[in-house]
Amino acid sequence: MRPQGGGRSRTDPRAVFTAIVFALSIDCAWRHLAPSFGVTVPTAHPTFTAWTEASLWQQLHHAVLDELGSHGTIDCSLVVLDAASVRAKKGSVDLRVVRLGGSGQ
Numbered sequence: 001m002r003p004q005g006g007g008r009s010r011t012d013p014r015a016v017f018t019a020i021v022f023a024l025s026i027d028c029a030w031r032h033l034a035p036s037f038g039v040t041v042p043t044a045h046p047t048f049t050a051w052t053e054a055s056l057w058q059q060l061h062h063a064v065l066d067e068l069g070s071h072g073t074i075d076c077s078l079v080v081l082d083a084a085s086v087r088a089k090k091g092s093v094d095l096r097v098v099r100l101g102g103s104g105q
Helices: 013-025 041-053 056-070
Strands: none
16 A cells, blocks of 8 residues: 555656667657556656656666676777767867777778
8 A cells, every 4th residue: 555645656667767768769759658568658758858867878878888898798899980870060070980999090
């Protein structure tokens, strides 16, 4: 039984995370989020926004890289920058392909 105080019961953060990652990975509009996740749009979207503002995605990315790096399972000899996901700014400098540990030539 929930204590008095009004409001809704808290949605499982793992379910919210799963729904957000699914929606982002297939480029799904929030309004088309499947009910099978057990997460509503009024929960998923604001949570995504809050987590983004709190830099959760960057922190998670760094944690995964640190974990993989500690086990020696990352090969950084090739790094790819997908220009489609990086906003081109007016007056930006030229980007060059640089090999890690190389001369950059």
